[in-house]
Amino acid sequence: MTATTDTTTGTHAPTASPLPERTRAAKWVHDTSVVFIREILVTLRDPFTLIFSLLQPLVFLGLFGPLLDGMLGAGSIDGESALQWFLPGVLVMIAIFGTGMVGGNLLYELMTGAYERILATPLDRSSILVGRALKEFAPLVVQALLITAVAIPFGLSFYPAHVLVGLLILGVFGIGLGSLSYALGLASKNREWVFWGVQQSLIFPLLLLAGMMLPLEAGPEWMQAVSKFNPLTYIVDAERTLFSGTMWDSTVAWGVVAALATCAVGLWVGIWKVKRTI
């Protein structure tokens, strides 16, 4: 370490780092995990909210599934049970609502000063984003396993390895979306309504245009055309393919591409915004 001499006082030799010696990657993993721990502790400390959030997709599936069955008459899409088609969509929906909330949870901390304190620590800027997105994503893994387990008796075929890959894709996508939500939260500083307005008006078109709740094949051609520009479409399609037991398929590959692209764009925008906002 070389001493930096200041012309005026000459007493500015850098001191040894109070942080432990480690690689950049190790520090990033540490930073991301400690941000994750901070957020997940709040959830774990509040079991009621935790239980309700876990039951929510079950309620959704229980109420929406039968309607879909009834509407489709024969109870099948492309020769599969409606459940097999619908369940991956529900998972994607939970992931979107969860990670889309990241910025919303941040708004409060922006007002109180907790966010500023976190910025003043040596945490890696991207860890602040990823750790939070992962926290929103973690319950999803539990929720996914829970609703899958519940759906098996009702005729869902379960492919563990495929579901795992499906969750990974959702996780990568969720980090990207979470970061975008975070950036939107920062942009809405002191104007919370902006965040909710933008978030709400984006989320539903995105969901519908991805054929998440209802098959797009039944919709007009323009909707199908627009859906090609929605990254979520590729995610939903990939999840459906995976849940029906197909792994090595171009649909899955496109899902991976869409997830990675969303993640990259999300992190880029998120970090850029974090560096500019205080």
Next chain:
Amino acid sequence: MVAARGLTKTFKRKKEVVEAVKQVDLDVADGELVAFLGPNGAGKSTTLRMLTSLLTPTEGSAMVAGYDVVRDPAEVRARIGYIGQGNAGGYSYRVGDELMNQGRFYSVPADVARQRSAELLEALELSGMEKRTVLSLSGGQRRRLDVAMGLMNHPRLLFLDEPTTGLDPHARANLWEHIMRLRVENEMTMLLTTHYLDEADAMAERIVLIDHGTVIADATPTALKRDFADDVVTLGLVPGADTAAVVVEKARSVLPDDVSRVEDHVAPDGSVRLVLATNHGPDLVPPVLRSLEAVGVTVGSADVKQASLDDVFLNLTGRSLREEAA
């Protein structure tokens, strides 16, 4: 600890360019306690945020704790403590969790963090509140928690932005007591901002007066008051046998040279009020009283109003800090 040169920050607000901080130079040596004093919007917090690497300066540079805030912000952050204007603890988080989180953010080993957390809770009268949420604390308790969190990494250099704003006088005094004790225990250099005059006067060893983004004075409170404001001595003279005019003339003839200004006011009943401006009021009174007595002038009353930092600010800017801060 701190060496800043030409620190400047401009913001663009709706096409209008606002110069929040202009060409600030600042050196803070090891162990100093420096207060930025100035009205709201003077640029105190912006300066602090540049020094803590939270804001990138538009121009200029700063070395903090041995590192350049622009080139090595992470190194700076690892070595300093920062207590911002808001509350550091997330409102829905538990007190104990947040302290441990803060320790983790600075990579403090868990056992060390646990011990520090317990010590700080004890020192700041927050023991037993580990499981309470931050939201359930009172304003004063939350502020003390902010201090505890700012000290979890045992920084050698601590920045405090308006640490006591919004607290009642009792809580303010109490918080200062804690901060000053922890400063000695941890051998910290401290840099804080405040718009409370009395606080700056009582606590700071050095005051940097800042107005419209520029440093207008930088010295000890005593030196500032000596150099930029006068003590005012008011003497009530009893006329007796002489006329008021004679009393005034006699009195003026014996005043020492270092009285910078003399005014006399004659009341309708013939009594005289003599107002003297000087930079050493308390020392001036006894010899003046003796000289006046020697020439036969009777002094009925004497009052010394010592210069305040507000007088300093008023003389330097033409505005009162007290009104602006209120």
